[in-house]
Amino acid sequence: MDDLTYTLRQLCQRNRDGSHATQADRQRSLSLAARHLREAGFRQMRASSLKGRHVDALLERWQAEGLSAGTLKNRLAHLRWWAEKVGKAGLIAADNAQLGIAQRRHVSQESKARALGDGLDRVGDAHVRMSLRLQEAFGLRREEAIKFQPGYADRGDHVALKGSWTKGGRERCIPITTPQQRAVLDAAHALAGAGSLIPAHKTYIQQRHTYDGQCKAAGLSHMHGLRHRFAQARYAALTGWAAPADGGPTSRLLTPAQRVQDAEARQAISRELGHERVQITAVYLGR
Numbered sequence: 001m002d003d004l005t006y007t008l009r010q011l012c013q014r015n016r017d018g019s020h021a022t023q024a025d026r027q028r029s030l031s032l033a034a035r036h037l038r039e040a041g042f043r044q045m046r047a048s049s050l051k052g053r054h055v056d057a058l059l060e061r062w063q064a065e066g067l068s069a070g071t072l073k074n075r076l077a078h079l080r081w082w083a084e085k086v087g088k089a090g091l092i093a094a095d096n097a098q099l100g101i102a103q104r105r106h107v108s109q110e111s112k113a114r115a116l117g118d119g120l121d122r123v124g125d126a127h128v129r130m131s132l133r134l135q136e137a138f139g140l141r142r143e144e145a146i147k148f149q150p151g152y153a154d155r156g157d158h159v160a161l162k163g164s165w166t167k168g169g170r171e172r173c174i175p176i177t178t179p180q181q182r183a184v185l186d187a188a189h190a191l192a193g194a195g196s197l198i199p200a201h202k203t204y205i206q207q208r209h210t211y212d213g214q215c216k217a218a219g220l221s222h223m224h225g226l227r228h229r230f231a232q233a234r235y236a237a238l239t240g241w242a243a244p245a246d247g248g249p250t251s252r253l254l255t256p257a258q259r260v261q262d263a264e265a266r267q268a269i270s271r272e273l274g275h276e277r278v279q280i281t282a283v284y285l286g287r
Helices: 004-013 020-040 052-064 070-085 119-124 127-136 142-147 179-192 204-217 225-239 256-273 280-286
Strands: 160-161 172-175
Touching: 004 020, 004 070, 004 225, 020 052, 020 070, 020 160, 052 070, 119 256, 127 142, 127 225, 142 204, 172 256, 179 225, 225 256, 225 280
Parallel strands: none
Antiparallel strands: 160 172
16 A cells, blocks of 8 residues: 555544545545556655645546546545645635536426335335335435434434434434324334444444345335435425425516525525535425
């Protein structure tokens, strides 16, 4: 292992920001960057050696490979993390447009919502079934639903998610607004007790593999669509009309008063889904 890869790995191990999945993605991305820098002729580098010419070389290669804007943004986010941790936070422009990366437009008028339906009955693992029910009821991500601890999360009128469960390590709360949500939580209590939805004899990674295998065997795919379903249901509850992606009116057809409601609903849903930017709700709700 070369010095750069080794010192980057040490940097990641000393700074465990975000969820386990985020940490793993970051380490993979930085190891790839180290290999690409080595292939570009940069030798005897360490993590602290990062300079503008290294960033330029990586960006030139990645753009030449025709990577999507989303992939480029993710890799740049990891490079910015690297730069920040070695005291060079201003090395990479904060605005991706300055680096020649086009803005990704989140516009969808076609619903990607999914329901579990009878597919849930084909899932043999009780913990996986419960994780899927929580995803549908509360719009949770896969990792959040696997790590879910009902004894901690259930606060009566809302569920509280730990930062160690969530993307980016951001804690958040989701209101309990329906009898169906309460019923799912009660069932989660009965199954997990004081623990989580990871069986006591398994690690998170092992249970994630079980989750993926069970979903595949049951013919369940695109389970991220359960978050779309949750978002669209919340939008209808908060506004009184269906989201554009669910057949409702687009924003240009709303009255001024309805646009205020629309904006407030999107802000609330963005928080409940764990996103920092309200614009991301267009992916789930349409415009």
